[in-house]
Every structure is written in C-alpha cells, then in structure tokens.
Amino acid sequence: MMLLFDLALVASLLALAVHVVVEPDERSGIIAFLAFGLLLGLVWARLAAPDVALTEIAIGGGGTGVLLLRAEAAIRGRGKHEEPMTRTSKLAAAMGCAAISVGLGFAVLSFASPAPTLAPTAVEALPATGLGNPVTAVLLAYRALDTLLEKIVVLLALIGVWSLAPDALWGGAPEVRPSAVPDPLAYLARVLPPFGVVIGVYMFWVGADAPGGTFQAGTVLAAMWLLVMMGGLRPPPETAALPLRLALAGGPVLFLAIAFLGFAFADGFLAYPKALAKPLIVAIEAALTVSVAAALAMLVAGPARKAPS
Amino acid sequence: MMMAALQPGALFGLCGAALVGIGLFAVVASPGLLRRIVGCNILGAGIFLVFGAVARRGAGAGFAADPVPQALVITGIVVAFSASALAVALLKRLAEPAEEAAPAEPRGGS
Numbered sequence: 001m002m003l004l005f006d007l008a009l010v011a012s013l014l015a016l017a018v019h020v021v022v023e024p025d026e027r028s029g030i031i032a033f034l035a036f037g038l039l040l041g042l043v044w045a046r047l048a049a050p051d052v053a054l055t056e057i058a059i060g061g062g063g064t065g066v067l068l069l070r071a072e073a074a075i076r077g078r079g080k081h082e083e084p085m086t087r088t089s090k091l092a093a094a095m096g097c098a099a100i101s102v103g104l105g106f107a108v109l110s111f112a113s114p115a116p117t118l119a120p121t122a123v124e125a126l127p128a129t130g131l132g133n134p135v136t137a138v139l140l141a142y143r144a145l146d147t148l149l150e151k152i153v154v155l156l157a158l159i160g161v162w163s164l165a166p167d168a169l170w171g172g173a174p175e176v177r178p179s180a181v182p183d184p185l186a187y188l189a190r191v192l193p194p195f196g197v198v199i200g201v202y203m204f205w206v207g208a209d210a211p212g213g214t215f216q217a218g219t220v221l222a223a224m225w226l227l228v229m230m231g232g233l234r235p236p237p238e239t240a241a242l243p244l245r246l247a248l249a250g251g252p253v254l255f256l257a258i259a260f261l262g263f264a265f266a267d268g269f270l271a272y273p274k275a276l277a278k279p280l281i282v283a284i285e286a287a288l289t290v291s292v293a294a295a296l297a298m299l300v301a302g303p304a305r306k307a308p309s
Numbered sequence: 310m311m312m313a314a315l316q317p318g319a320l321f322g323l324c325g326a327a328l329v330g331i332g333l334f335a336v337v338a339s340p341g342l343l344r345r346i347v348g349c350n351i352l353g354a355g356i357f358l359v360f361g362a363v364a365r366r367g368a369g370a371g372f373a374a375d376p377v378p379q380a381l382v383i384t385g386i387v388v389a390f391s392a393s394a395l396a397v398a399l400l401k402r403l404a405e406p407a408e409e410a411a412p413a414e415p416r417g418g419s
Binding site for chain 2: 040097102
C-alpha cells in the first residue's frame with residue numbers, strides 16, 4: 001500500500017517538474033512549482049526526515065514560491081528572453097540531461113552495502129549536548145561551523161540584493177505592498193500572524209528535542225512578517241534602520257562570540273563547555289531564529305524602492 | 310538490480326536522479342530567465358533527494374535515517390533559497406526600463 005503511495009508521489013512530482021519546464025505560461029509553471037515543493041515535503045516525510053520536510057515545505061515551497069510569483073508579476077512582459085533553441089540543439093540538450101539522470105540513477109542503485117552511517121556516532125554524543133534531536137545536534141554542535149558559514153552566506157546574499165538599489169535609494173525601504181491589496185490578503189494578514197507566531201516560537205522551542213528548529217521557525221516568522229507587510233498593515237523597515245541591522249547581525253555575532261569563547265572555556269573554536277552546552281545552544285538558536293526570520297523576509301522584500309527619510 | 314530499487318529510499322533516490330535531468334534541461338534549454346531559476350531549484354531538489362536516499366539507507370541506532378545528511382540538506386535548502394533570492398533580484402533589475410537602470414549621470418573622476 002505504501003509502495004503504491006510512493007509511486008503515486010513520484011509520478012506526480014515528475015509530472016509537475018515536466019509541467020514547469022514545458023508550460024508556456026510562466027505563472028502557471030510557478031504555481032506548479034509551489035505544488036511541487038509541497039509534494040517534495042511529503043517525500044521527505046516518507047524518507048523519515050521530518051526536519052527536512054518542514055524546511056522544504058516552508059522554504060522550498062512557500063518562500064521560493066512567493067519570491068518567484070512576485071518576480072513574475074514584476075517582470076511580466078518585460079523579461080529578457082533569449083532566442084529559442086533550434087530543434088536539434090534542444091534534442092541534444094535533452095539527451096545530455098537524460099544521460100546525467102541515468103548515470104545518477106545507476107549510482108543510486110549501486111550504493112555501497114551495508115550503507116555507511118554516522119547515526120550511531122551522532123547518538124553516542126547526544127547526552128553531552130543535552131539535546132534530544134540528533135539533527136539539531138548535528139546543526140548546532142557537531143557541524144556548527146557549517147551552520148555558522150551558512151548564516152553568513154544568507155547575509156551575503158542579502159547584501160547582494162540590497163546593493164542592487166540605485167544610489168539615491170540606498171538605505172531606504174523596500175516596496176512589499178502590492179498597489180491594490182485584495183480583501184482576502186488583508187483579512188489573512190490580520191488573522192494568521194497570531195497563530196503563525198505561536199507556531200514559529202513552538203517550532204524553535206521543540207527543535208532541541210523534536211523535529212523543528214531555527215530554520216523552520218525563522219521561515220514561519222518571516223512569512224508572517226511578510227504577510228503583515230503585504231497586507232499593508234505595517235510598512236517594511238528602511239534597510240538602514242538600526243533595529244533591523246541588529247536583528248540581522250545578532251544571531252551570527254552571538255554565534256561567533258560563543259565560538260571564540262570556546263577557546264577560553266572549552267576545547268577550542270565552537271566547542272561548548274559541557275555543563276552549559278544546552279543553554280548555550282538554545283541561546284544561539286533563539287538569536288539565529290530572529291536573524292533568519294529578518295534575513296529571509298528582507299530577501300523576499302528585495303532592494304530599497306523608496307528614498308530614505 | 311530490481312531488488313536494489315525496492316530498498317528504503319531508493320525509489321525517491323531514482324526520482325531525484327530524474328529531477329536532476331529535468332531541472333538541468335530547464336536551465337539549459339529555456340529561453341526565459343525566470344524559468345531557468347525555477348529549473349535550478351528543481352535541479353537542487355533532485356540532488357537533495359538523492360542525498361535523502363543516502364540518509365534513509367544510513368538508518369541506525371534507533372533512527373530511521375542518518376541525521377548528518379539531513380542536517381546538510383537543511384543547510385543546503387536555506388542556501389539555495391538565498392541564491393534564488395539574489396538571482397531574482399538581479400533578474401528584476403535586468404528587466405527594469407533602461408533609463409531607470411542606468412545611473413543618472415556618469416560620475417567625474419574622483
């Protein structure tokens with residue numbers, strides 16, 4: 001029965017992906033991509049990876065979908081198009097891509113057996129971190145360096161987006177609210193955020209022991225903030241505003257500070273003193289959640305569109 | 310080979326392999342730049358799924374999947390989103406009317 005469900009899931013994923021590629025109407029393709037992201041979340045749940053499923057649905061389906069839909073509306077009719085490829089070169093490209101897929105497929109079928117795994121090692125060290133969710137332990141203890149660098153990549157992307165603002169508008173506010181706010185959007189912007197904020201804070205808090213965590217919580221909070229800004233209830237902040245900059249930098253700065261304190265109070269860079277491991281990890285997660293929420297919302301909001309006041 | 314396809318996660322691994330091909334085709338062959346960004350996302354989703362199959366096979370110690378690849382995929386999804394956001398911002402800038410996109414007057418030597 002489950003096999004049947006899996007096969008149906010795979011078939012719909014592939015059908016949606018093909019639809020995204022061949023559909024002449026870009027908007028319809030992007031909506032298909034949104035559905036694709038949601039189904040992909042289901043696939044991750046079937047792969048016994050609920051943390052990834054939450055991230056995929058929130059960021060892959062939700063965040064990227066909003067980003068792409070806004071972009072499509074902004075550039076409709078003015079987008080840059082290249083000359084369509086000739087039939088022969090299209091066929092050649094299709095053959096090449098199919099060859100890559102087939103090669104990857106063979107790689108999937110010939111994975112080493114028994115499969116190498118780090119799960120026992122990850123579980124062994126769990127008590128030392130005071131955490132119950134091994135994925136959170138990997139993200140914030142064993143491979144904390146990856147997470148730290150990732151935060152910095154997100155900030156670099158945001159700096160890249162902001163720097164696309166014309167000189168005169170640098171430091172001004174982005175434009176998020178559509179020229180006419182439809183009634184359902186205004187209604188949702190009033191009703192959803194209280195629930196969304198509770199869900200976001202809950203996801204952050206249970207992330208230590210259950211599926212959830214900073215990224216998922218940050219994305220939900222970012223979505224709620226975007227909803228409020230899109231509904232026109234609150235204007236987006238100026239990109240030069242100090243509270244915004246503090247929220248953005250707070251997470252990585254705290255993370256780095258605790259990482260360097262590891263030299264003095266633990267075994268080295270990014271090591272936590274054993275007795276304080278859990279409180280430190282939760283403190284870093286809290287600051288990171290705020291930073292992720294602010295950064296993701298500002299990434300979707302785009303560069304400054306109004307002159308700074 | 311047929312047995313291997315029925316191992317946990319292998320089906321989704323194969324699906325990921327197919328998605329890589331579809332996404333790559335969109336990146337190479339689409340005339341529209343926005344669709345290329347979408348194609349890039351499908352390509353990335355496929356690679357993550359192949360990695361997810363690896364995680365599922367690495368079940369052990371009471372967990373149904375290896376947590377290390379899972380954490381890496383979460384990191385990857387966030388980075389992919391940031392890259393898409395930057396690409397979309399560049400695309401919007403590219404589509405702006407020329408007089409708006411060009412600086413008002415060339416700066417003199419400083």
